[in-house]
Every structure is written in structure tokens, then in C-alpha cells.
Amino acid sequence: MAAGTAIEPMTNVAAVEPATQEFAAIVEAHRLQIFRFLLASTRDVDLAETLTQECFLKAHRNWNRFRGESSPMTWLMRIAINLEKDHWRNRRMQFWRKTKTNAVDLDEASEWLPSGERTAEQRILAKEQVARIWKVVDTLSGRQKTVFLLRYVEDQELGEIARATGLSEGTVKAHLSRALGKVRAELRG
Amino acid sequence: MIDRDKFEEMPNGQEKQAELRTVSKGTEEDVRVEQALADFRASVRNWSDTAYSRPRAAELTVRRRNWRLAAGWALGCVLATGALTGGLVEHQRHQEAARIAAQQAHQQRLAEARQQTRQEDRKLMTSVDNEISQKVPSSMEPLAQLMQMDDGETP
Numbered sequence: 001m002a003a004g005t006a007i008e009p010m011t012n013v014a015a016v017e018p019a020t021q022e023f024a025a026i027v028e029a030h031r032l033q034i035f036r037f038l039l040a041s042t043r044d045v046d047l048a049e050t051l052t053q054e055c056f057l058k059a060h061r062n063w064n065r066f067r068g069e070s071s072p073m074t075w076l077m078r079i080a081i082n083l084e085k086d087h088w089r090n091r092r093m094q095f096w097r098k099t100k101t102n103a104v105d106l107d108e109a110s111e112w113l114p115s116g117e118r119t120a121e122q123r124i125l126a127k128e129q130v131a132r133i134w135k136v137v138d139t140l141s142g143r144q145k146t147v148f149l150l151r152y153v154e155d156q157e158l159g160e161i162a163r164a165t166g167l168s169e170g171t172v173k174a175h176l177s178r179a180l181g182k183v184r185a186e187l188r189g
Numbered sequence: 190m191i192d193r194d195k196f197e198e199m200p201n202g203q204e205k206q207a208e209l210r211t212v213s214k215g216t217e218e219d220v221r222v223e224q225a226l227a228d229f230r231a232s233v234r235n236w237s238d239t240a241y242s243r244p245r246a247a248e249l250t251v252r253r254r255n256w257r258l259a260a261g262w263a264l265g266c267v268l269a270t271g272a273l274t275g276g277l278v279e280h281q282r283h284q285e286a287a288r289i290a291a292q293q294a295h296q297q298r299l300a301e302a303r304q305q306t307r308q309e310d311r312k313l314m315t316s317v318d319n320e321i322s323q324k325v326p327s328s329m330e331p332l333a334q335l336m337q338m339d340d341g342e343t344p
Contacts (some may be wrong), residue, residue, distance in 0.1 A: 036234065039233070128231045132225075133226070152229065180222075183222065
């Protein structure tokens with residue numbers, strides 16, 4: 001009896017510890033990627049940080065329900081996409097969305113191009129093209145934008161994007177095609 | 190359009206090129222778009238890396254928030270106290286004015302009452318005088334005549 005009572009708490013701790021460690025490892029591995037996607041979607045550093053925190057909080061609360069049907073990254077990305085959608089859908093935020101936003105403007109967003117081994121003229125041209133892509137991203141619908149960013153910023157495969165967004169691969173391809181058409185038209189000038 | 194089976198077999202980079210080809214005509218343009226997309230990706234990653242590794246000022250923010258909260262509360266308290274005090278002073282002033290007005294009205298009523306009483310007394314005395322003078326007894330008539338005569342003689 002005494003041995004039983006001594007062993008029981010140790011078993012609980014042993015069960016909880018690996019799960020916590022596993023989740024901590026997932027946070028460590030995917031936090032930057034989730035933050036990057038949210039930053040690209042919102043162009044607002046503070047909002048992206050807040051939504052990233054919320055994403056991992058939500059993931060932590062539902063960690064027991066994660067059955068490994070998709071990769072943790074896909075699961076987290078799905079949560080992040082929903083959070084971002086909910087954030088703008090939230091009626092309470094509509095007023096503030098119109099009046100106050102910390103999102104940087106398109107020119108500022110395109111200032112982050114690494115200099116690399118380019119001439120000054122090439123850099124200016126590249127910045128201008130990046131600004132044009134931001135301009136197109138700004139005009140895309142919510143789904144098109146998500147699909148475009150997952151594909152061309154996060155480098156995700158079509159199947160992964162489909163699982164993260166809950167769309168079929170065909171729909172993902174169609175959204176990508178439309179978004180690319182707009183980018184091409186914009187770059188053509 | 191490209192063959193779907195071939196599309197799915199391709200590695201990620203080739204897949205993207207195939208996507209580009211679905212909406213493009215010239216290879217030169219493809220290269221330009223591809224380069225622009227690569228720059229866009231590099232730009233977002235650079236921005237994200239910089240923002241992610243920036244020093245956080247959480248404590249400072251909390252302190253500022255606390256300070257702002259305290260200032261807000263203090264200002265709110267001052268405004269509430271001011272409004273309450275103002276209301277009380279105004280109420281007191283009203284009461285004082287009403288008391289003075291009531292006092293004045295009371296005094297005026299008293300004065301009017303006194304005046305009325307005086308007038309009534311005067312009327313009463315006059316009527317008493319008249320009645321008394323009319324009711325002089327006839328037995329006193331000679332005495333009254335004598336008094337009138339005396340009045341006539343005196344200079």
C-alpha cells in the first residue's frame with residue numbers, strides 16, 4: 001500500500017514530463033515559422049507576436065487532442081490561419097481596424113531586402129519589384145493571400161497547404177494561379 | 190497547361206517553375222518573376238528574423254502600462270472629486286439663496302402685516318372718534334357751546 005502511494009505521483013510526473021518536453025520542442029522548432037507567416041499576413045510585428053502567442057497557447061490547450069494525422073507544423077499553421085481570420089472577423093476589432101493599425105506600409109515592408117552581391121541599381125530595382133508584390137498581396141482575397149504566402153514565403157508543398165487551409169489541392173492550385181497571374185501582370189507594369 | 194501527373198512528381202522548385210509556366214508565355218519573363226518572388230521571400234524572411242530576434246521590452250511595457258493605469262485612475266479620481274465637490278458647492282449655494290429669499294419674503298410679509306394692522310387701527314380709531322363725536326349727549330350741549338365761545342375769544 002505504502003509502495004503504491006509512493007509510485008503513483010511519480011508515474012503522473014513521468015507521464016506529464018515527456019508531453020511538456022515534446023510540446024516545448026515543437027514551440028522551439030516552429031515558432032519562427034508561425035511568426036513569419038503571421039507577420040507577412042498582417043505586416044504588423046506586435047500583432048504577429050500576439051497571434052503567435054495565442055496560437056501556441058491554443059495548441060498547448062489542445063495538445064492532448066492532436067493525433068498526429070498531419071505534421072505538427074501543418075496543425076499549428078491551421079490554428080494560426082484561423083486565429084488570423086478570427087482576428088479580422090471579430091466585430092469588435094472592425095472599428096479599430098479602420099482607425100488604428102500598426103501595420104507598416106508597403107514601401108517599408110519592402111525595405112528588408114538583404115543587400116547581397118548586387119549593384120545599387122539592381123538593389124533599387126529588386127526593392128521596387130518586392131514593393132509591387134506587396135501591393136498585389138494587399139489586393140488578394142484572404143484565401144489567395146494565405147495560399148500565396150504559404151507557397152512563396154514558407155515554401156510549403158501544395159498538399160501541405162491544402163491540409164493547413166482545409167482546401168482541396170485543386171482549389172489551392174487555382175488560388176495560386178490567380179495570385180501569380182496578378183503578380184505577373186503587376187510586374188509587367 | 191502542364192500534365193498533372195508530371196506536376197506532382199516534380200520536386201518543389203520545379204513544381205514552382207511549372208506553376209509559373211501555367212500563367213506565363215516567355216521564359217525571360219519567368220526568370221524575372223521567379224527572381225522577384227525569391228527577393229520577396231528573402232525580404233520577408235529577413236524582416237521576420239530581425240523582428241523575431243529584437244530585444245523585448247516586456248518589463249518596460251508593463252511598467253509603462255502600470256504608470257498609465259495609475260495616471261488614468263488618478264485623473265479619473267480628480268475629475269470625479271471635482272465634479273462631486275462642484276455639485277455640492279452649487280447645491281449649497283442654491284440652498285443659501287433659497288434661505289435668504291425665504292427670509293426676505295418672510296420679513297416683507299411681516300412688514301405688510303404690520304402696515305395693515307396699523308391701517309386697521311387707524312380706521313378703527315377714526316370710526317371710534319366719529320361715533321363718539323356724533324353721540325355727544327344733549328345734556329352736555331351748553332358746555333360744548335361755551336367751549337366754542339371760549340375758542341372764539343382767544344386770540
